[in-house]
Amino acid sequence: xxxxxxxxxxxxxxxxxxxxxxxxxxxxxxxxxxxxxxxxxxxxxxxxxxxxxxxxxxxxxxxxxxxxxxxxxxxxxxxxxxxxxxxxxxxxxxxxxxxxxxxxxxxxxxxxxxxxxxxxxxxxxxxxxxxxxxxxxxxxxxxxxxxxxxxxxxxxxxxxxxxxxxxxxxxxxxxx
Amino acid sequence: xxxxxxxxxxxxxxxxxxxxxxxxxxxxxxxxxxxxxxxxxxxxxxxxxxxxxxxxxxxxxxxxxxxxxxxxxxxxxxxxxxxxxxxxxxxxxxxxxxxxxxxxxxxxxxxxxxxxxxxxxxxxxxxxxxxxxxxxxxxxxxxxxxxxxxxxxxxxxxxxxxxxxxxxxxxxxxxxxxxxxxxxxxxxxxxxxxxxxxxxxxxxxxxxxxxxxxxxxxxxxxxxxxxxxxxxxxxxxxxxxxxxxxxxxxxxxxxxxxxxxxxxxxxxxxxxxxxxxxxxxxxxxxxxxxxxxxxxxxxxxxxxxxxxxxxxxxxxxxxxxxxxxxxxxxxxxxxxxxxxxxxxxxxxxxxxxxxxxxxxxxxxxxxxxxxxxxxxxxxxxxxxxxxxxxxxxxxxxxxxxxxxxxxxxxxxxxxxxxxxxxxxxxxxxxxxxxxxxxxxxxxxxxxx
Numbered sequence: 001x002x003x004x005x006x007x008x009x010x011x012x013x014x015x016x017x018x019x020x021x022x023x024x025x026x027x028x029x030x031x032x033x034x035x036x037x038x039x040x041x042x043x044x045x046x047x048x049x050x051x052x053x054x055x056x057x058x059x060x061x062x063x064x065x066x067x068x069x070x071x072x073x074x075x076x077x078x079x080x081x082x083x084x085x086x087x088x089x090x091x092x093x094x095x096x097x098x099x100x101x102x103x104x105x106x107x108x109x110x111x112x113x114x115x116x117x118x119x120x121x122x123x124x125x126x127x128x129x130x131x132x133x134x135x136x137x138x139x140x141x142x143x144x145x146x147x148x149x150x151x152x153x154x155x156x157x158x159x160x161x162x163x164x165x166x167x168x169x170x171x172x173x174x175x176x
Numbered sequence: 177x178x179x180x181x182x183x184x185x186x187x188x189x190x191x192x193x194x195x196x197x198x199x200x201x202x203x204x205x206x207x208x209x210x211x212x213x214x215x216x217x218x219x220x221x222x223x224x225x226x227x228x229x230x231x232x233x234x235x236x237x238x239x240x241x242x243x244x245x246x247x248x249x250x251x252x253x254x255x256x257x258x259x260x261x262x263x264x265x266x267x268x269x270x271x272x273x274x275x276x277x278x279x280x281x282x283x284x285x286x287x288x289x290x291x292x293x294x295x296x297x298x299x300x301x302x303x304x305x306x307x308x309x310x311x312x313x314x315x316x317x318x319x320x321x322x323x324x325x326x327x328x329x330x331x332x333x334x335x336x337x338x339x340x341x342x343x344x345x346x347x348x349x350x351x352x353x354x355x356x357x358x359x360x361x362x363x364x365x366x367x368x369x370x371x372x373x374x375x376x377x378x379x380x381x382x383x384x385x386x387x388x389x390x391x392x393x394x395x396x397x398x399x400x401x402x403x404x405x406x407x408x409x410x411x412x413x414x415x416x417x418x419x420x421x422x423x424x425x426x427x428x429x430x431x432x433x434x435x436x437x438x439x440x441x442x443x444x445x446x447x448x449x450x451x452x453x454x455x456x457x458x459x460x461x462x463x464x465x466x467x468x469x470x471x472x473x474x475x476x477x478x479x480x481x482x483x484x485x486x487x488x489x490x491x492x493x494x495x496x497x498x499x500x501x502x503x504x505x506x507x508x509x510x511x512x513x514x515x516x517x518x519x520x521x522x523x524x525x526x527x528x529x530x531x532x533x534x535x536x537x538x539x540x541x542x543x544x545x546x547x548x549x550x551x552x553x554x555x556x557x558x559x560x561x562x563x564x565x566x567x568x569x570x571x572x573x574x575x576x577x578x579x580x581x582x583x584x585x586x587x588x589x590x591x592x593x594x595x596x597x598x599x600x601x602x603x604x605x606x607x608x609x610x611x612x613x614x615x616x617x618x619x620x621x622x623x624x
Contacts, residue, residue, distance in 0.1 A: 042623045056541070087504060095501050098494060 004175045005148055007033065008155065009132045010162040011169050012141040015041045021165035022047040022143070028161050030153055033146040036136035058116045059109045066108030070101040132174050143167075144174070183469060183620045185390065188611050191468055194461065196604035204600075207593040214586030222258035227581045256577050263323030264573040265584055266315060269591045271425050272449070272565045274312040275442075276595070279450025280305020281374045282414055284381075288400075288407035293618030294477055297470055297609055301461070302454045303381060304602035306374030308595050313367035316425070320360070327573050330354045330431040346432050354428055362424055366417045373410040377403055387612045397614045418443045426565075429572035433511045437496040442568070444492045448485040448530075449561040455482060456554035457599075459547045466608055472545040473622045479544025482557055486534035489561075490527070514571050522567055529560035562588065 012018040018041065025032060026049065035044060074097050078084065083091045118124055136142040145158055153161070155173070162171045221227050280302035287295050295302075324331045329347075334340040336348045347354070384399040419439025427438045435441070455478035461467050462475075500508045515523050533556050543549040570578040610616065 042621075052541075060539070087502065089502075095494075095498055098498065 005146060007132065007174045007176060008145045008147060008158050008162065008171050009174050010143045010145070010167040010171045011133060011135070012143065012166065013139075013168045014166075015044075015141060017166040018141045018143075019043060019047055021162075021167075024165050025143075025145075025161055028153075030145060030158055030161060031149050033144040033149070036132065036142040036144070038137055038139055038141070041141070055113060055116060059113050062112030062116075063105045063109035065112070066105040067101055069108065070104035071097065074100060130176060132176075147173075185611070185617065185620075188469070188609055188616075188620075191607075191609050192466055194466055194600070194603045194608045196600050200600060201597075204593045204597050207589055211586045211589030211593060214582045215590065216586075218582030218584075218586055219258065219262065221582065222261070227579070227583075228256060228258060228261065229577045229579050256574075260323065260326040261574045261577055262583065263319050263326050264570060264578070265587050266319045267323075267327055267425075267573075268565055268569045269587050270312045270315045270319065271569070272562055273308060273591050273595055274316070274421075275446030276450045276453045277305045277308040277312065278370060278414070278418070279447050280454060281309075281370065281377065281410065282447070283450065283454065284377060285373075285407035285410040285414070288404045289411060291615075293615035294474060294622040296613045296615045296619035297622075298454070298458050298467070298474060298478075299381070299610055299613070300603060300606060300608055301457045301599075302450070303378060304599040305450070305454070306371070306378065307602040308598050309367060309371050309374060311594065311598065313363075313371070317360070317363060320363070324356070328428060328431070330428060331356055350431065354431065359424060359428075362420065366421050369413050369417065370410075373406055373413065376406045377410070380406065381610055381613075382606055384612045385607055385610060390612050393612055394614045400614050418446070426568050429569060430511060432507065435496055435500070435508075435511075437492060441489075441492045441496055444485065444489040445561050445564050448482060448489050449558055451478065451481045451485055452554040452557040452561075455479065455550055456558070459551050459554070461608075462547060469609070469620055471622070473624050474619075475547060475550055476541075476544045476624060477622075479538055479550050479553070482550075482553060483534060483538040483544065486530060486538075486557060490531040490535075493527070493531075515567060518576065519567060519571060522563060526560065526564055526567055529556060530564060533557075533560070 012021065015037070018035070018037075022032065022035065022044070026047075032048060035048065037044065075092060078086075079092045086093075086096075089096065132144045133140065133142045143162075145162075147155060147158070150158060159171045218227065283295070283302040284299055286292075287299070319327070329335075330350070332342070334342045335344040336351050337343055338348070380399040380403040384393075384397075387393040387399075419442075422439045422442030423434075426442055427434060455475070458467060458470060458478065459475065462470055497512065500512060534553055537549075537556070538544055538553050543553070566578075566580075613619075
């Protein structure tokens with residue numbers, strides 16, 4: 001069992017309050033763990049200072065692997081290991097290889113991306129869902145602040161900062 | 177971040193409307209003069225027999241059709257005459273620019289149907305493209321009247337006469353569709369339908385600009401709703417007519433051959449060209465100080481469109497090629513054989529410039545967001561698809577006598593200048609941003 005972590009959770013009603021709040025809270029030096037919203041809020045990622053995902057680069061590499069794999073496999077099997085005369089074509093008819101190569105590229109890049117995503121987010125079978133407040137799937141924006149990572153501020157300070165920035169109810173402590 | 181500031185609708189009044197300045201007029205006039213000069217010099221050289229290619233052919237056998245549908249393969253016509261190539265060049269550019277103009281209207285129409293908000297801010301650019309339709313329509317009909325026999329083998333009536341030695345069973349079997357009156361009716365009908373719907377869509381769009389109270393209008397956006405209806409009608413007509421127009425204007429050049437993919441293939445080529453043209457237009461306008469509120473997210477979406485539909489074109493191109501290659505039936509492969517043997521460089525270059533180039537170049541996110549890179553991609557794609565249409569039209573019409581010389585370059589300059597002239601004049605007549613479009617707010621804050 002991992003140690004439980006202590007979080008302060010603030011609840012916001014309105015994204016127009018949330019966005020400036022994120023900006024101000026970060027400006028105060030408080031590190032925000034994450035914000036859970038019922039729907040995608042534009043610019044939240046930039047306000048939270050998230051870096052752009054590198055999933056695209058991973059996808060390209062997986063895709064290139066798929067292409068190489070398919071071309072190597074088909075050429076070896078149909079061109080060298082067991083050459084067969086199919087429709088009077090050459091033993092290495094490049095156009096015929098295109099559909100399989102395409103499918104293999106798509107398959108490897110898709111599976112690779114799913115795998116990369118699961119690994120990088122620490123997701124997988126048996127993973128317990130992190131739910132700070134179930135209303136984040138309904139109509140509330142829920143901000144979680146990890147107390148262990150904000151040693152510069154006391155718990156009371158963080159609660160005060162949240163209150164100054166428009167939380168709609170008393171911030172509560174959640175242990176996960 | 178460009179998109180995270182709130183833009184009030186009243187800020188739109190700061191947007192500079194497009195002006196068709198005397199400077200632009202002068203530049204276009206210069207381009208027209210240069211284009212015309214190249215054209216005339218090229219034609220004079222042609223009349224001297226220079227630059228026509230295949231000079232060593234004697235009269236009477238003209239094998240340029242190579243059996244690929246028999247275009248131009250009419251023995252007894254004597255030496256190759258330069259007018260035939262001129263008609264083919266005109267036909268090529270007219271078909272190509274018809275596509276760009278039509279795709280502009282199509283873009284506006286499908287965005288109405290998809291209720292898509294982001295392109296609202298740039299909507300006026302593709303909207304004006306439709307203004308060019310009547311011009312290409314007239315040119316196409318004129319070329320068909322003057323040079324129909326030169327371009328379309330099937331227009332010769334002796335092919336349909338069983339008693340004639342030139343009787344052609346295959347082409348005669350297509351008489352119900354491929355006959356001159358029906359062809360002309362169809363072509364006229366396409367342009368009338370397309371242009372009428374363009375005019376209606378444009379009219380609604382301009383009327384919307386005159387609305388005084390934006391917020392009252394959004395409660396019942398009548399012009400917007402009507403545009404949606406016209407857009408729906410246009411899309412249905414467009415879906416059918418692009419296919420039939422592709423058969424008529426392009427595929428019937430090689431009248432013996434047919435491909436059920438051809439309508440889609442031509443549409444794909446037109447569509448990606450039109451998207452590249454509007455991206456280029458928007459980016460150039462932005463460089464000249466217009467479109468202050470077009471941000472990199474709009475450019476990104478236009479870039480994605482070019483990227484996506486380059487791949488779509490490749491998919492269609494390949495789907496057509498692979499089946500014919502695999503089945504290996506002589507009457508089908510002759511189309512590709514002719515192009516692969518006599519136009520080897522262009523045949524493979526076509527795939528490089530229209531697939532490999534946009535695919536690899538536009539793949540990184542940054543390439544779709546930087547105006548300079550989008551400009552490079554758009555120019556490459558437009559040029560590539562101009563060559564694609566060249567490859568569709570020239571082998572079956574002028575064959576060995578084709579080439580890209582002074583006349584081809586002069587003609588395309590004339591078409592580009594004419595296209596910019598017509599669309600710029602239309603763009604200057606209205607607000608550059610449709611300020612009362614119900615989705616304008618969404619477009620102003622577009623963020624991806």
